[in-house]
Amino acid sequence: MAPAVIYGSQIDEAPQLLNNAGLKDFSSVANGSYDCKEDYNGDYRFAPIEEAQVSRAMIKRYFNMMYERAVSDVVIIGAGSAGLSCAYHLATTRPDLKITIIEANVAPGGGAWLGGQLMTPMVVRKPADRFLAELGVPFEDEGPFVVVKHAALFTATVLARVLALPNVVLMNATAVEDLIVRPDPRSADGTGQRVAGVVTNWTLVALNHDTQSCMDPNVITAPVVVSATGHDGPMGAFSAKRLVSMGLLKELGNMRGLDMNRAEPAIVNGTREVAPGLIMTGMELSEHDGSNRMGPTFGAMMASGIKAAREAIRIFES
Ligand code: 48N
Numbered sequence: 001m002a003p004a005v006i007y008g009s010q011i012d013e014a015p016q017l018l019n020n021a022g023l024k025d026f027s028s029v030a031n032g033s034y035d036c037k038e039d040y041n042g043d044y045r046f047a048p049i050e051e052a053q054v055s056r057a058m059i060k061r062y063f064n065m066m067y068e069r070a071v072s073d074v075v076i077i078g079a080g081s082a083g084l085s086c087a088y089h090l091a092t093t094r095p096d097l098k099i100t101i102i103e104a105n106v107a108p109g110g111g112a113w114l115g116g117q118l119m120t121p122m123v124v125r126k127p128a129d130r131f132l133a134e135l136g137v138p139f140e141d142e143g144p145f146v147v148v149k150h151a152a153l154f155t156a157t158v159l160a161r162v163l164a165l166p167n168v169v170l171m172n173a174t175a176v177e178d179l180i181v182r183p184d185p186r187s188a189d190g191t192g193q194r195v196a197g198v199v200t201n202w203t204l205v206a207l208n209h210d211t212q213s214c215m216d217p218n219v220i221t222a223p224v225v226v227s228a229t230g231h232d233g234p235m236g237a238f239s240a241k242r243l244v245s246m247g248l249l250k251e252l253g254n255m256r257g258l259d260m261n262r263a264e265p266a267i268v269n270g271t272r273e274v275a276p277g278l279i280m281t282g283m284e285l286s287e288h289d290g291s292n293r294m295g296p297t298f299g300a301m302m303a304s305g306i307k308a309a310r311e312a313i314r315i316f317e318s
Pocket residue numbers: 077078079080081082083102103104105108109110111112174175176177228229230231232233235236237238258281282283284293294295296297298301
């Protein structure tokens with residue numbers, strides 16, 4: 001008996017699936033009236049499936065995405081508050097751009113799941129509250145600043161908004177372990193380099209290069225890279241440190257002590273293209289420039305991310 005069209009994907013194990021599901025044929029599945037039942041009184045029944053269908057549903061989508069995003073317009077390294085704010089502003093302002101976010105952790109969000117020292121409320125100084133309003137994140141107004149009742153409310157909201165945008169893809173549990181560089185045609189003496197993409201690997205591999213023989217990486221090319229890798233963590237300040245080791249930055253500025261009033265404008269106003277093709281945003285910039293840290297207030301991360309997006313647009317439009 002030739003297997004019927006399998007709902008959702010063609011697999012050649014159809015007879016086994018019929019047998020596993022106790023079905024005579026797939027007509028009930030193919031026309032959507034399949035044998036399932038939302039009954040919470042002890043008779044909840046799922047539509048039948050063959051394990052291979054699950055694998056193929058994931059493999060088809062993920063590797064098509066990897067194939068398509070091997071050439072991206074913008075790569076954002078780091079899905080913390082700065083990287084996600086950049087992704088949101090860039091993707092909504094320029095829906096034509098293919099934006100690929102690379103995040104080392106399984107869970108995106110960086111340090112923005114808590115307000116500070118396990119406390120959950122998130123403080124955002126005005127005027128950065130305007131970004132919260134744009135996202136639809138509720139907050140309590142305290143005059144010069146606002147408070148989001150739980151940091152996760154901001155982070156989950158901006159993450160959801162970003163992932164719903166058709167021109168954004170997120171590769172989490174994936175680390176950027178190097179930068180792609182090319183000769184910079186704009187350099188005065190022709191010896192300059194410009195960043196032209198990223199070198200990636202599964203994070204667990206990237207963290208274990210000294211415990212196993214090298215597993216070679218993957219590459220994603222992009223004319224603009226935005227680095228938002230933060231100031232601490234297993235790979236914090238990744239691009240700032242790599243710029244030093246590759247000779248594109250003389251030395252790290254190293255983050256200074258906490259001064260909220262000085263730190264937040266310094267990070268926002270300092271957000272820029274720190275090397276040809278590489279824009280730096282968020283707390284990574286404090287390591288690059290030697291600016292102060294601001295501690296448990298997140299408005300600068302949002303505004304710096306937005307500025308990084310505008311810098312990327314400037315590059316595309318120049
Ligand atoms: O949240 P972070 O660490 O970084 P930002 O800049 O988005 O936000 C910083 C903010 O959370 C603060 O530190 C606050 C304001 N405190 C300031 C203070 O004074 O202490 O997110 C960076 C993300 C993380 O999710 C990392 O996992 C990821 O970047 N990451 C990487 N992803 C891919 N490849 C890498 N090499 C890499 N390195 C870091």
